[in-house]
Amino acid sequence: MTHIAVVDYGMGNLRSVAKALEHVAPHARVEVTDDPARVRAAQRVVFPGQGAMPDCMRELDQRKLRPAVIEAAREKPFLGLCIGLQMLFDASEEGPAAGLGLLAGQVRHFPAERMFAPDGERLKVPHMGWNQVYRQGEHPLWSGIADGSRFYFVHSYYVEPHDSGVGAATARYGLDFTCAVARDNLFAVQFHPEKSAGAGLALLSNFVHWNP
Amino acid sequence: MGLAKRIIPCLDVNAGRVVKGVNFVGLRDAGDPVEIARRYDEQGADEVTFLDITASSDGRGLIIPIIEAVSAQVFIPLTVGGGVREVTDVRRLLNAGADKVSINTSAVQNPRLVADAAERFGSQCIVVAIDAKRANTPSGWEVFTHGGRNGTGLDAIAWAEHCASLGAGELLLTSMDRDGTKEGFDLDLTRAVADAVGVPVIASGGVGGLQHLCDGVLKGHADAVLAASIFHYGEFTVRQAKDFMAAQGIEVRL
Numbered sequence: 271m272t273h274i275a276v277v278d279y280g281m282g283n284l285r286s287v288a289k290a291l292e293h294v295a296p297h298a299r300v301e302v303t304d305d306p307a308r309v310r311a312a313q314r315v316v317f318p319g320q321g322a323m324p325d326c327m328r329e330l331d332q333r334k335l336r337p338a339v340i341e342a343a344r345e346k347p348f349l350g351l352c353i354g355l356q357m358l359f360d361a362s363e364e365g366p367a368a369g370l371g372l373l374a375g376q377v378r379h380f381p382a383e384r385m386f387a388p389d390g391e392r393l394k395v396p397h398m399g400w401n402q403v404y405r406q407g408e409h410p411l412w413s414g415i416a417d418g419s420r421f422y423f424v425h426s427y428y429v430e431p432h433d434s435g436v437g438a439a440t441a442r443y444g445l446d447f448t449c450a451v452a453r454d455n456l457f458a459v460q461f462h463p464e465k466s467a468g469a470g471l472a473l474l475s476n477f478v479h480w481n482p
Numbered sequence: 483m484g485l486a487k488r489i490i491p492c493l494d495v496n497a498g499r500v501v502k503g504v505n506f507v508g509l510r511d512a513g514d515p516v517e518i519a520r521r522y523d524e525q526g527a528d529e530v531t532f533l534d535i536t537a538s539s540d541g542r543g544l545i546i547p548i549i550e551a552v553s554a555q556v557f558i559p560l561t562v563g564g565g566v567r568e569v570t571d572v573r574r575l576l577n578a579g580a581d582k583v584s585i586n587t588s589a590v591q592n593p594r595l596v597a598d599a600a601e602r603f604g605s606q607c608i609v610v611a612i613d614a615k616r617a618n619t620p621s622g623w624e625v626f627t628h629g630g631r632n633g634t635g636l637d638a639i640a641w642a643e644h645c646a647s648l649g650a651g652e653l654l655l656t657s658m659d660r661d662g663t664k665e666g667f668d669l670d671l672t673r674a675v676a677d678a679v680g681v682p683v684i685a686s687g688g689v690g691g692l693q694h695l696c697d698g699v700l701k702g703h704a705d706a707v708l709a710a711s712i713f714h715y716g717e718f719t720v721r722q723a724k725d726f727m728a729a730q731g732i733e734v735r736l
Contacts, residue, residue, distance in 0.1 A: 424559075462559075466558075
């Protein structure tokens with residue numbers, strides 16, 4: 271039985287993530303855990319996040335989860351969600367705490383001067399709702415999902431990778447930003463697949479069956 | 483193409499049951515929140531809002547198992563409001579599976595609650611619900627509480643701006659003049675608030691037909707539109723509403 275660990279470092283509700291995984295993988299053991307040993311024991315790791323990235327980093331370290339998360343991100347199928355994507359990077363404009371540094375780049379706030387739609391309409395921040403996701407190249411996690419499908423976003427910060435080769439998808443909100451990254455066994459998205467109806471469940475199902 | 487305008491059906495929950503007739507073909511139990519939420523999900527609803535209208539405090543906790551059950555089976559965003567008084571209420575609802583918690587009367591009585599909740603859980607999950615009515619205030623609208631019964635003296639636009647500055651990630655704006663009338667949103671109010679704040683605004687109150695939804699977006703500048711009766715009584719499906727909006731050039735998730 272596949273053992274999937276959902277890393278719980280005390281920032282927000284992971285119930286929806288776990289329920290969505292159970293929904294697409296009824297035979298898997300989905301475990302929400304703050305125990306580094308359980309993260310190490312899992313075959314697949316989901317790394318969610320809510321709230322502010324500096325707070326997330328602090329809570330992660332208080333639970334001594336950082337080494338286990340870094341290990342998982344290097345070794346086994348690993349899915350970062352929302353702030354779990356942002357934390358993979360070096361640093362964020364949201365606060366001084368450094369990220370995990372697994373991917374080179376910054377996390378930036380949507381710049382006020384760019385927050386206009388092509389028709390001149392002012393764009394609100396947070397970027398909240400269903401936006402289209404355009405893939406950059408093929409990836410097993412996009413299998414069966416139409417390019418340009420809509421996923422549910424809620425965020426005010428976005429990642430800016432130094433290496434454009436890690437980009438797996440972009441979305442447009444005032445500017446084109448990277449909303450998914452992929453490298454080897456690691457995949458991470460800014461949107462919430464657990465709240466993105468059919469397209470989101472398809473992505474989670476692809477993750478559960480992914481053998482990088 | 484970009485961010486879609488959202489359509490949000492709103493369900494009133496009283497002591498654990500959905501009230502107001504939900505008229506779906508073949509619905510076994512018109513009061514079952516899980517089945518109703520699932521139907522709306524299948525129709526393409528972008529979110530579902532649950533409003534706890536339970537009057538007695540002993541029945542109020544019954545919304546928790548509902549949210550737990552719905553969030554385990556319906557994978558779209560869920561907003562829950564009604565009777566939220568303290569940070570611990572927000573925490574309980576989020577832990578039950580709510581993605582956003584809506585605060586109304588308590589935000590007026592204790593604005594610190596909005597700031598504390600946003601600080602603790604993030605602005606993305608804190609919605610302030612504003613019930614506004616035309617009145618003699620600087621903008622022409624006053625904030626009311628307790629389901630529209632009590633005037634507050636607060637100017638609705640100034641209050642909306644203040645809520646956003648406190649950390650609300652979204653505003654749910656209901657016109658108490660229009661609520662239940664089926665005459666359409668108060669578009670002047672909607673536009674005044676939507677243009678004043680930098681956070682998304684959900685228009686509510688008065689929807690009687692599909693053109694009203696379009697007007698809320700095109701004339702009211704709302705980011706999302708909320709309606710109850712036109713969907714509950716089976717007049718229109720969410721899918722029909724979206725097709726209608728798309729035909730007027732509004733970007734929706736189809």
